[in-house]
Amino acid sequence: MNDIILTASNLKKTFPIHGGIFYRKIARVNALNGVSFSLKRGRTLGVVGESGCGKSTLGKTLLRLYEPDSGGAVFEGRDVFSLKPDALLKLRQDMQMIFQDPYASLNPRMTVGSIIGEPLNIHRIGTREDRKKKVEAILAIVGMRKEALSRYPHEFSGGQRQRIGIARALALRPKLIIADEPVSALDVSIQSQIINLMIELQREFGITYIFIAHNLAVVEYVSDEVAVMYLGHIVEIAEKRALFNRPSHPYTLSLLSAIPVPEPDLKNSRERIILKGDVPSPIHPPSGCPFHPRCFKATEECRHAMPVLDDVAGDGALHKVACFNR
Amino acid sequence: MTIMQQQEPAIPNSHSAECNAIKHEGFHVWRHAPDSTRADTVQKLIPKREEKHCLVLQVRNLKVEFTIEGRRLTAVSGTSFDVKAGRTTGLVGESGCGKSASAFAVMRLIPTPPGEITGGEILFKGRDLLKIPIEEMRLVRGKEIAMIFQEPMTALNPVYTIEHQMAEVYRLHCKYPMDEIRERSVKMLERVGIPEPQGRLKDYPHQLSGGQRQRVMIAMALSLSPCLLIADEPTTALDVTIQAQILELMCRLKEEGGMATVLITHDLGVVAETCDDVVVMYAGEILETASVYEIFKHPLHPYTKGLMDCIPRMGRTREGPLSTIEGMVPDLFNPPQGCRFADRCFKCQALCRQTEPELKTVVGSDKRQVACWFPLE
Ligand SMILES: Nc1ncnc2c1ncn2[C@@H]1O[C@H](COP(=O)(O)OP(=O)(O)OP(=O)(O)O)[C@@H](O)[C@H]1O
Ligand SMILES: Nc1ncnc2c1ncn2[C@@H]1O[C@H](COP(=O)(O)OP(=O)(O)OP(=O)(O)O)[C@@H](O)[C@H]1O
Ligand code: SF4
Ligand SMILES: [Mg+2]
Numbered sequence: 001m002n003d004i005i006l007t008a009s010n011l012k013k014t015f016p017i018h019g020g021i022f023y024r025k026i027a028r029v030n031a032l033n034g035v036s037f038s039l040k041r042g043r044t045l046g047v048v049g050e051s052g053c054g055k056s057t058l059g060k061t062l063l064r065l066y067e068p069d070s071g072g073a074v075f076e077g078r079d080v081f082s083l084k085p086d087a088l089l090k091l092r093q094d095m096q097m098i099f100q101d102p103y104a105s106l107n108p109r110m111t112v113g114s115i116i117g118e119p120l121n122i123h124r125i126g127t128r129e130d131r132k133k134k135v136e137a138i139l140a141i142v143g144m145r146k147e148a149l150s151r152y153p154h155e156f157s158g159g160q161r162q163r164i165g166i167a168r169a170l171a172l173r174p175k176l177i178i179a180d181e182p183v184s185a186l187d188v189s190i191q192s193q194i195i196n197l198m199i200e201l202q203r204e205f206g207i208t209y210i211f212i213a214h215n216l217a218v219v220e221y222v223s224d225e226v227a228v229m230y231l232g233h234i235v236e237i238a239e240k241r242a243l244f245n246r247p248s249h250p251y252t253l254s255l256l257s258a259i260p261v262p263e264p265d266l267k268n269s270r271e272r273i274i275l276k277g278d279v280p281s282p283i284h285p286p287s288g289c290p291f292h293p294r295c296f297k298a299t300e301e302c303r304h305a306m307p308v309l310d311d312v313a314g315d316g317a318l319h320k321v322a323c324f325n326r
Numbered sequence: 327m328t329i330m331q332q333q334e335p336a337i338p339n340s341h342s343a344e345c346n347a348i349k350h351e352g353f354h355v356w357r358h359a360p361d362s363t364r365a366d367t368v369q370k371l372i373p374k375r376e377e378k379h380c381l382v383l384q385v386r387n388l389k390v391e392f393t394i395e396g397r398r399l400t401a402v403s404g405t406s407f408d409v410k411a412g413r414t415t416g417l418v419g420e421s422g423c424g425k426s427a428s429a430f431a432v433m434r435l436i437p438t439p440p441g442e443i444t445g446g447e448i449l450f451k452g453r454d455l456l457k458i459p460i461e462e463m464r465l466v467r468g469k470e471i472a473m474i475f476q477e478p479m480t481a482l483n484p485v486y487t488i489e490h491q492m493a494e495v496y497r498l499h500c501k502y503p504m505d506e507i508r509e510r511s512v513k514m515l516e517r518v519g520i521p522e523p524q525g526r527l528k529d530y531p532h533q534l535s536g537g538q539r540q541r542v543m544i545a546m547a548l549s550l551s552p553c554l555l556i557a558d559e560p561t562t563a564l565d566v567t568i569q570a571q572i573l574e575l576m577c578r579l580k581e582e583g584g585m586a587t588v589l590i591t592h593d594l595g596v597v598a599e600t601c602d603d604v605v606v607m608y609a610g611e612i613l614e615t616a617s618v619y620e621i622f623k624h625p626l627h628p629y630t631k632g633l634m635d636c637i638p639r640m641g642r643t644r645e646g647p648l649s650t651i652e653g654m655v656p657d658l659f660n661p662p663q664g665c666r667f668a669d670r671c672f673k674c675q676a677l678c679r680q681t682e683p684e685l686k687t688v689v690g691s692d693k694r695q696v697a698c699w700f701p702l703e
């Protein structure tokens with residue numbers, strides 16, 4: 001079961017920034033700065049990191065919704081970035097994305113039934129009747145009533161819209177699902193329901209997930225491995241237990257210390273690592289280690305040289321970190 | 327927990343001293359009323375520490391309905407709750423239970439049609455917002471009551487730059503020259519942690535990450551130092567370190583300026599850390615209200631208990647599935663006759679299905695309310 005379904009190597013992606021009265025290109029946002037990882041079939045890679053660090057861009061690039069500046073990705077032996085349109089269509093049948101902003105990703109002029117059924121239609125799966133049944137079944141799975149099928153996305157609450165997006169991604173039973181904040185708009189009960197469902201589908205059909213989220217308790221529960229991103233870099237990647245029990249990168253440490261705890265009595269007694277300094281800019285990234293301006297362990301070396309992702313000695317499991325002073 | 331006094335004075339409109347922030351250097355400088363002739367009344371209203379909690383918002387029997395293909399869906403069915411100055415009220419509950427609809431109603435932004443506020447009062451500093459002309463409401467919005475919307479893309483206009491949209495907030499309410507508006511916008515974006523804000527002003531919303539969009543909206547909401555902030559899932563797209571930073575910012579505004587906040591969120595960790603009072607909603611109704619300490623330590627409603635049991639906690643192994651509350655919310659087109667939670671409740675008895683329990687003050691408590699025939703002990 002441990003074969004590799006997807007490898008990404010040294011992915012780079014920048015976006016132009018415009019300004020001035022002529023709206024000229026004046027700079028570039030470095031969204032991905034050389035991201036590499038490999039993903040085992042039937043497992044879940046959790047991706048966490050600072051807002052704006054390139055998580056959604058990573059997902060969209062892997063699906064080729066964005067073309068990367070450089071780097072490669074291989075999905076089941078197929079070179080993602082050189083696929084012809086029809087092969088790309090096939091790829092998107094195997095690889096689906098649950099988008100972060102459900103409102104922006106659902107067509108407002110389509111009913112919920114046709115939104116969920118659309119991928120089935122595009123890929124001509126089953127007869128009309130089959131598809132209709134399938135859509136109904138999947139809607140029930142995400143905890144919504146049948147009456148919803150003939151209504152439009154704007155008529156639903158945020159969490160209901162998110163579930164419509166999840167239902168659409170699940171409809172095709174893809175091999176890999178890139179889930180970008182799939183449960184952030186859901187109450188904890190439905191959140192658990194969706195996570196239980198995703199894990200069940202994984203057990204049954206061997207679906208692989210890239211699970212992007214900010215809720216670390218959720219990431220801890222669903223993931224096998226976790227990647228921590230900062231400013232377009234993976235700064236730490238590890239088998240889940242290794243990461244949560246022995247976090248090594250200073251950014252990971254500060255992240256773990258900032259998790260809100262559901263115990264009001266503890267709110268004043270917790271110790272937090274407060275990051276100093278300004279959030280760095282992806283337009284003018286700092287020299288050396290991208291984290292050094294805010295790092296509480298930074299030394300002279302960090303200002304000039306870039307640490308590479310390296311194995312943490314003595315940790316049996318997968319555990320790599322990019323830091324000089326771990 | 328602070329004990330609230332029996333009679334809380336609603337703030338009369340003309341004496342909004344406590345909530346009145348002085349716009350100066352962004353929104354973080356707050357002072358009490360500048361007008362010395364009002365000093366006396368102001369003194370009475372600027373209370374000693376624990377008397378400070380005067381009511382800013384009182385929602386009374388609010389009812390919101392949507393008409394879809396000739397059928398009526400009751401999104402909010404007669405809810406009442408209070409929000410006090412200098413306090414944060416958390417609004418939690420099942421997805422689709424009417425939290426955003428309540429917030430939109432306070433802003434009078436329910437899309438009509440299909441929606442309509444069909445009953446109730448929304449008293450803001452004692453004045454019913456449902457009765458004032460819409461032009462006046464436009465002036466209240468943004469300046470006195472600001473809202474952070476759940477999905478940034480619903481609030482940000484995709485065809486205008488960030489700069490244009492931020493400037494609009496100022497243009498509507500104050501007469502600053504262009505470069506001052508620009509300066510203030512940049513400062514606000516800095517305060518919510520957007521790196522190199524100057525470089526971002528010319529961006530369109532789709533060029534920002536989910537969390538950056540959310541922060542732009544937070545910056546817009548806070549830019550005029552509102553005295554009531556309605557924050558609908560303000561931090562869902564933010565990582566925990568920036569989330570902590572934003573929550574702290576909101577906390578500071580609350581403590582320094584007496585801003586009242588309604589915080590809608592599914593993250594009960596955030597509720598525990600930032601809210602003073604909690605209102606639990608389900609299927610358009612309020613099931614329980616209590617202080618944040620009581621609600622976590624000792625939930626009374628079976629639904630609240632179920633919710634607490636579902637909180638994902640750190641350090642869990644994947645031995646069994648996560649706990650959920652079995653079943654589905656009732657059909658809001660045809661709400662059941664009895665308790666709306668009955669179908670999913672482990673305490674349900676015949677009475678529950680016949681008669682709907684009312685939200686009642688719990689005997690022996692100060693302010694706690696619960697709507698259940700058989701609350702937990
Ligand atoms: N279409 C675009 N045009 C220009 N810049 C973009 C575009 N999409 C993303 N960016 C920029 O690239 C960077 C990474 O964005 P991305 O959406 O990948 O972040 P993210 O990690 O998903 O953040 P969040 O957690 O806030 O969603 C950000 O600085 C963002 O402003
Ligand atoms: N424009 C609309 N047209 C029709 N129905 C609507 C509309 N907006 C909301 N509703 C319905 O009203 C009910 C309450 O929605 P609301 O957005 O208030 O939920 P919510 O509590 O904010 O949920 P969430 O946590 O998922 O955001 C839902 O059942 C929803 O389907
Ligand atoms: S390499 Fe240096 S600057 Fe970077 S995180 Fe480690 S200690 Fe901090
Ligand atoms: Mg994102």
Ligand SMILES: [Mg+2]
Pocket residue numbers: 157158159425426427476558
């Ligand atoms: Mg909502």
